[in-house]
Amino acid sequence: MKRLLFFVLLAVFFVGCYKYPDTSQLSTNFVVLTNYDNTADFTSYKTFVLPPYVGLISATSNDSTLDPQYGDQILNTIATNLTNRGYTEVNNNHSADLGIVATAFKDVTIISGWYPGGWWGYPGWGGCYWYYCGYYPIYPPYYPTYVYETGSVVVELVDLKHIPSNEAKLDVIWTNWNGGALGSNSTNLQLALNAINQGFTQSPYIKAQ
């Protein structure tokens, strides 16, 4: 009995020894992760087209689009970065080389990988990707598994130039995942804009020439 008590006390002691960081000391900036398709030649694309809105996936909102007062600034930031890299914005998605998908995630935790069909489990998924209903995105097989949770904004570049005629799929050639703790809406927006800018900064291969 004494020995048992001794080991119980030891176990309690060790469990109490874990140290945890003071996360308030960590930067509030979003974590910025980018991945690209290493078979894609980014200089072969010359034009891009923006979506009309930023998608919203949230467990606490029925809206499927982000409020335009925030979403438009996200789209403008993406457009500015692409324009600065030599791409030209067009309004017709059928003539654009690149399509942009921008999605905000709030109050949800979804784990998704590169595998085809990963998007099908998203709440609010309507069966359409980009303007192509019935299509699904294809990610390079070496992409990591993403965790989309509270405070994530994801930007993707989709290859519209090489859509296979016999398969309902679109190749995603660049993914920019930005995530972190949320604050007020204005704070979140600025964090998202900063993160998108950083996503382009750390992706110098995105250039038209």
Add this chain to the structure above:
Amino acid sequence: MFRRFIYFLIAIPLAVTANAQSGHYASGFSQMFDFAWDVNIPINNNFTNKVSWDGFKLEYRKMINHDLSLGFEVNWAGYKEYYPTKTYQIPNGAITTDFYTYIYTLPLALNVHHYFEAGKMIKPYVGLALGAMYSEQRIYYNTYYSNDYNWGFLVRPEVGAIFRFSENSNVGLLVGARYSYATNKQSTFKINGLQSVGFQLGLVFMQ
């Protein structure tokens, strides 16, 4: 911390219960229990290079002949380091963030010690411990963390001495130093073996 200390005050008398004769051992005891503060300096570790100041060691030794003891020990160390915001290249991409890295180590080892005659008050020794080491590695970034754990084989030579508070005292001071090498590996965090130099200062309870 105070609560942990109380636990140990309770636990120590339970651990040392034998009543063997100690006079004819070079160590001056037939068995002992010690609890020591354990400061560890990591060596050649790319994950965390900061000193662990709040580790500790628990140990039991029993003499098996005149100058040799066998024992068991467990100790704990936690290392942490902060890395400011930076962009890191990863295969087919990059990541920008600041983060904390943590390593927790929990070695469990059997040990053997040889004692030298140096008077009644001072008992120098050399020792070797072999065992297994559990280690957990974590990275904290923003609101997220990634972690992994692994086991490795442990080798740990050491030197030290026990200082009795008086000739008739069954309590003394332990001062020790040792080198540890464990084979723990973690490819993502680029950990290929964990090494450290540790220094111990603690109380010894002898019979």
